[in-house]
Amino acid sequence: MLQRRQQPRQPSGIDYSALAIPKGGKVGRVKPGRYENDKHRKDVAGMLCCLWQLGECNGPVAGHHLLIPWVGIRGGKRRSDDRNLLPLCHHHHVGDGGVHRHGNEEAFFREKTGHPEYGRVLAEKLWKDSPFWEPVP
Template identity: 70%
Template sequence: MLQRRQQPRQTSGIDYSALAIPKGGKVGRVKPGRYVNPKHIASLHDYCCCLAGLGECDGPVEVHHLLNPWVGIRGAGRRSDDRNGIPFCFGHHRGRNGVHRRGDEDAFFREKTGFPEFGRRQAEELWKNSDFWECVP
């Protein structure tokens, strides 16, 4: 068990009263920013569903942000950045047998293509060949 200090802390002697303190801001760990590229996402709507070869597509093309991104991070309740977008029809994205209903993205791609890395490979290829590619640190 941790022991409490016996002596009170000494002050540094610095006057902080003149510093502006932002109001309403969150205190704690700062989350890294999410890379956003609306032009790249808009260009993905020009593609067919990446699973169109299966012949079971349904509805207009939507952009799916990978649940298991190939680059960057994805936190709880946060979508992956725009480099991780792939074109899906409504059926494969949010439909009855879609990836969001399934929940496990790798199992979804394994079932549909036999290759769990399929979505990550597609997103990486689409990003690297995009007309709106830019170097992201």
């Protein structure tokens, strides 16, 4: 069994406070942080499904992070940040008629609304009109 060091380390005198700390403990590559806003995420999840006019809604509403974000990045098994949220019911989110089952977000919104940019435009509007909006560097 490994023993823990009993005596504290002596400070080196180097100030590390201005250095970026890599996410996930990997050295050499610093990923940009993913913006998160719990209040905005809960607010969006409390809205009606953004496709409710179609009359196909079924199940609780959840926040869908855009697969093709209007701002920020996505990729490497990472979802887009919380500025890229849409309220979708279970049916339109992960159900048989949902965006995750469809596979192509732009084609999904073109099929449902006639506008492939619908999701990005709406997510941007929801973020900019959000009572929890804040400037993001």
